[in-house]
Amino acid sequence: MSLVQNFPFFSIFLCIFGGVVTSVLNKKAARRVTLCISAIVFLMSATVWHYTLSATGSYSFMMGHFPAPFGNEIRIGRLEAVMATLFSFIMFMTLLSGLFNLDNHAQPQKQNLFFVMVDLSLAALLVMLYTNDLFTAYVFIEIMTIASCALIMVRQNGHTLVSATRYMIMNLLASGITLLGISMLYGITGHLLMPQLKQAVSVIHQRGLYSVPLTVVVLLLTVGLSIKSALFPFHSWAPDAYGNAPPVSAAILSGLVSKGYIFLLIKIFYRVIGMDVVRSQHILEVLFVFGIAGMLIGSVSAVRQRDIRRMVAYSSVAQIGYVFMGIGMGTAAGTAAALFHMVAHAAAKPVLFISSAALTDASGDHKRFHFLHGAGYRCKAAGVSFSITAMSMVGIPLTAGFISKVRLSLAGMVLPDAYRFAVLFTLAISTLLNAVYFLHTVVSVYRKASPEAQQAVPCPLHPMTLQSKVSLVILALLTLILGVLSGPVMQSIFAGLRSFS
Amino acid sequence: MNGFLMVVALVLPVLAGLMVGFVPQIGLHRKTRSIFVGAALALQCLIVVLIALGGEKTVVILHLSENLPIALRSDTLGVIFSLIMTAMWTASAFFAFSYMTHEKNEKTYYAFFMMTLGVLMALCFAATLVTMYLFFEAVTLLSLELVLHERTKESIAASIKYLIYSVAGATMGLLGIFFLVPNTTSSYFVLGGSLNVEALTVAPSALLGVLFLTIVGFSTKAGMFPMHGWLPTAHPVAPSPASAVLSGVITKAGVICVIRVIYYSVGVEFLRGTWVQMALLTLATVTVFMGSMMALNESLLKKRLAFSSVSQVSYILCGLFLFDRTALTGALLHVIFHALIKDGLFLFAGAVIFKTGYTYVDQLKGLGRKMPVVFLCFTILSLGLIGIPPTGGFISKWYIAEGAIAGLSHFPVPVFTWLVPAILLISALLTAGYLLPVSITGFFSQPDEEASQAKLNEVCEPCRLMTVPLIILTLAVVFLGVFPNLMIDIFDSLAALLV
């Protein structure tokens, strides 16, 4: 086994270790350590991706030597590697750009706890990507939930506490449902490691035994993970949570954390239940319909928002709908498109949250649109980044969002007529709605404010540092790069999917 | 050589008009201007006569596209119309030299007056449908100023009405041209028409509908019901010499277009006996009757004459729609006679207005004794219009009636056979009813009030510039009425070729 193959395990371990260490450091050191860790994780993941490009198939890695069925195993293929690379890069950039106003939101003595939670989130994310057994998956689901909640709660005002509590309740409920599903599955099959589970499930399915429990298992697992990823109709916690959290937390949560859950769900479909069994349960049609509903309702709600952060939050709900629509198609092309959209959204959403925070800071900390007139001139980097990622949400060519649209549409074309038109027209309506709220915001941001309003704007308490500005713009450029150079990523996704089960 | 002469006939008046408009030395001094215009018109008459004598020549001015030439040809019909138009124009111009001294803005009047003549010439000589349409539109646009001249609210409203009707009519005509050009074997006018009946690109019934619209469209200029509404408003509101040419000449522009469409493009056989012919005849006959009735009711002199034009020009159209050789000859004769007569009648009205300012018929009491020459001319011209031998109007109406009886004998709807001649006859009576009272009032009545009587005493005969054109016109009507044979021969041989 080459050294590189150990890197995934090292990454996970490093994050956990870093989390432990940071708990005793002060604010500045904690920050530095976390940044270092995410940078190192990125580099290691990139190396692993490079490795998997030449290797065939995926390889498994046992962490600890507990024999089946209790062992912890991770499996690394091209798909996991590319997702890990991109996500860790995004995490790194998000931290670099989003931390400038952390002092607004968190007290200095509590900030090291924030970084602990960031490390744990990153660890959990990596585990979701790599895990090959349900036990580890569940443990880190829980870790992720708690860490996310803490990330929200770092800000100690009333709204935030309410939102965090709500988040907590919904997520714990979801975790419970997931646990129920896992235990039932263990009950039926007697396994926790994914390869063995799949074999057992296919045997069960072929023999027609336990058909009802199997359905219930699929249902529970799907519902549990869907709640956590804010799929319609389980999304009600998301706008509050994202809207009231510190911007960098919202960025991490909506950009990365939710993707981890979705990826886990895909993994369960492919590697645990098996796609043919999943199809026979007709759960995919339901996901398809919910995905479409989420796209439309998320955007419609976003249009009605008066507050830029909540608008961005509802946009997340809509974008998650895109992903589930892709998964719900049930084809490899559809799932690949959904995976690409996960990446595209992960690249764009943090930028949207952080730049909108910077714009509101530069407008006297008002979130309402009227006060944002002219903010684009007061904070140029944030304005430009917001505009670029807004274009991606709308799906202008040359951005990642356009590639997503193309992939999703092409995947939809093979479906029967009703589904095909559902996909195409929902994408069209969604594009228009996105334009209505995002591009309208861009227009507002660049409108010249009246001179009196200009005078009244106070200087921001914590203006963006040069470092933040540069990182934000680089992250925004990632959207453009993905839009123009999507080839390698898509190739890895397609190839990875083929060897995913 | 003569081909080029036609271009000169177009360009000379236009150029003259532009010079009057833009060269201050010519435009603003009355005497210089009158001499200049008079000379130009004299030259124009000469040119037109030369063209007439020179035989049939063709000239292409330019190509709008490969198969759309703008071309002129001096064929018989074109020569006939150009001669009468130029003659009337000259008469009106000489009258105007005196009349317009009471008006403002004479420069613009003469400028557009001349330019309109130029494009009218080109319209007469047009050798293809598109050429005809081009100059037809040009006539509308350039003659707008004649209606608009007074710049009063009424004249502005009248000119807008004129424009709207004319443009609507012209585009209806254009519709037909769109359909005719691909469906005729020759893009040039051919005696008897050149419709490619075997290989039509649209259904014949559709083509019939289109042709109906086309002819009604071009008849707008001629004032046929239902497109007559502009005429009684526009003609009276213009200065009298302008009214004269509007009624006498420009209505004939519509007539020549109708002739070109029916006789030189489509050919009568396609339309004979169809609903189109019936509808057109109905419309024309209705107009004849309606025009006369409205004239009878009208007390404003110029408006009465305008309604009379509506009626009389539809006589001509009636003759055209009968598709009969004799009727066609009659129609062409009436073109000449109506032009002469109506010109004269309007010049009379102009003389009265110039001298007394009176515009209503009942104000003319006793005026005949003070302006005997003018009123005498009026009387003779009226007799011509009514159709009393030996004046010209009798011959033309006789031919039309004869053609009606002959041409309608095989008509599918029998009622037309006797209705059309009957209407023509009744209308003649009505014409007497609205024209003769003017003379009678003028010669035999006494003004009621003292004031009018006093004013009457001051009136005298207008100057020679006004009376001479009027006398010439009257003499022409009588002369041509007594010696019509040359004209009849020419028209008849042309009609033979066309039907």
Next chain:
Amino acid sequence: MLIFAVLFPMAAGALFPLFRFKEDKSRGLYVMAVVLITSAVALPQIILGTAAREILFQITETLPIAFRLDGVGRIFAGIVAVLWPLSSLYALEYMQHEKNLDAFFSFYTICFGVTLGIACASNLMTLYLFYELMTLITLPLVMHGGSQRSVRAGLKYLYYSIGGAALAFIGLVYVIYYGGTTEFAYGGVSVFTAGQTEHNMRIGYLICFFGFGVKAAVFPLHDWLPDASVAPTPVTALLHAVAVVKSGVFAIIRITWFTFAPALLAGTFAQYIPLALCVFTIVYGCTMALKEQNLKRRLAYSTVSNLSYILFGALLMTSQGLRGGLMHMVYHAVMKITLFLCAGVYLQKGVEYVQDMRGLHRAMPVATAVFALGSLAMTGIPPLLGFGSKWALAEAAVFEGGLLPVAGIVALVISATLTAFYLIIPSVSTYVSRGVKAYAPGELSSGWKALSPLLIISLVMMFFSFWPMLLTDFITYAAAGGL
């Protein structure tokens, strides 16, 4: 070199903010230099016709961004390359007293490159990319005034355009899925004319037509255009009479003739529905223009009507029809830009409504004369420009026969009549000064930079009225598929 022609003005425009011009003069020189260089580079290629295809980069394997000039592209590019310098000159004078001129001219110049990008697009993907870019770049131009009205008009334009682009995107997906390539080929991509997928392709075309039909102002998607006339006149003149709306029409010509084949569409609902809408729009636009008292809005509705003339020609599915449509595309661009430039001159001196135009002749002799000429041309009075294209369209329709083509001819005729009413009557009224205070001669004349483009375009119009063969020969050649 095509890539240069497209990218140079975009780059030069984007660099505008760096310069921070203090004087109008230096800004003007920069703008004119950029525009003239671009035209100078583009025009030889347009006139001589280099058919080489240049690839800029690949978005994915099947979606390259590439440029090529074929006959039809050369026509559109020619219109743009000739009219942009004139319009820029006019804009420099017109916008003299406005604010934010750096931003304005920055977007104005970028737009030049974007429009050329649409004209030179070698495939549907490239066209779609530049089409979306055009919406985004013209948005600040429309909203330049900064008033509530401008912003609302701009947002309306944005939403309509993005919605249209979303539908056009569906068409793009159909093309990629069924054809594998988005390259334009005269007569349509051959694989579409064969096979059982014909019905699906027709549906795809119809959706695509409605998508691009927004910018082409087909009823009922036209509503943004009259509101957009609130933009400064150089914007309305060029963008909404020439660049933006012609891009919509051009895109529809591309999808009808170069992607989804006429052979596939002719005689089916995929032809009849768009054709019927176009015939309706021809009359609708003119009727609304007649009701409209604001001059620029009146001209905007006139554009709505005239664009459907072009589409009517292209949708007849014969190369004669396409020829008529292309002729009208060129002629209308010239005539409409003249009228808008005159309207701008009037607006600058406070004449915004038709009833205020009375008697204006004495105060603005040149502008009113040019306006009258443009009105006559637009109505289609021979031998002026508009007649030639109307004739070509009618000729093509008569040859086709059939209910919709004949209905189209009637619509053309009605429209011509109405055009006379809403254009010629105001033109004549400028010469009649009854009831209005008399102006001093030349009292409201504009400077040379505004008037010279007017005169130049008028001369061009007169020249081509009498010698149209230079243009029409090439257009016939291009309509038959020539390069």
